[in-house]
Amino acid sequence: MPPMHISSDHPLLLRIADDLATHGWSQQSIFLPQALTAELAGECRRRSATGELTPAGIGRGEQQQVQEGIRGDCIDWLEPGQCASGDAYLALMESLRQALNRELFLGLEELESHFALYPPGAYYQRHLDRFRDDDSRTVSAVLYLNEAWQPDEGGELRLYLPDGRVHDVVPQGGCLACFLSADIPHEVLPATRERLSLTGWFRRRAGAPR
Numbered sequence: 001m002p003p004m005h006i007s008s009d010h011p012l013l014l015r016i017a018d019d020l021a022t023h024g025w026s027q028q029s030i031f032l033p034q035a036l037t038a039e040l041a042g043e044c045r046r047r048s049a050t051g052e053l054t055p056a057g058i059g060r061g062e063q064q065q066v067q068e069g070i071r072g073d074c075i076d077w078l079e080p081g082q083c084a085s086g087d088a089y090l091a092l093m094e095s096l097r098q099a100l101n102r103e104l105f106l107g108l109e110e111l112e113s114h115f116a117l118y119p120p121g122a123y124y125q126r127h128l129d130r131f132r133d134d135d136s137r138t139v140s141a142v143l144y145l146n147e148a149w150q151p152d153e154g155g156e157l158r159l160y161l162p163d164g165r166v167h168d169v170v171p172q173g174g175c176l177a178c179f180l181s182a183d184i185p186h187e188v189l190p191a192t193r194e195r196l197s198l199t200g201w202f203r204r205r206a207g208a209p210r
């Protein structure tokens, strides 16, 4: 993977900041170069094949439970230094973090991200990404890793917008969906094929004023 750097004043990142400020969400259909998307998809599949992905839980800490009736995906956290494609993604997200802080004064301090795989038929019921006992998740950013997703394969991310409308994001490879974690309820609809993503949350210090 060639080293990739996007400066924090790249127009794509400024557009995301502007969308978040104006609407609370943003969809960038061509966010990642195809080669990087393919490498990240390969890493997600590799982790699946070696059993590194595990059923995702609901909630935090000791209250965490696996409930397939609420969410049916398997996940594995991405840490720096694990793979070149992951590091390239983290570098991009660092530029996005700097852009959001500079443009929107969000005070985002860190990113947590995991690979996710939804088997066919799996879904994630409507929810908010902010935990009741921890308000540090501020911006959610979901990157899709699915090559040539067809419109009839389902698997949309359905956003419930503040104005009462819904917006469906097709999980097409290279597409990034961002939204304010506390403000936009959303759900993942079931798909007829395996659905891969890399989901990140920019966090502020827990307890910081909104």
Ligand SMILES: O=C(O)CCC(=O)C(=O)O
Pocket (backbone or CB within 6 Å): 116, 124, 129, 142, 156, 157, 186, 187, 188, 197, 199
């Ligand atoms: O994969 C998606 O489209 C969204 C996943 C999600 O909502 C979550 O992991 O909290």
Ligand SMILES: [Fe+2]
Pocket (backbone or CB within 6 Å): 127, 128, 129, 186
């Ligand atoms: Fe979510």
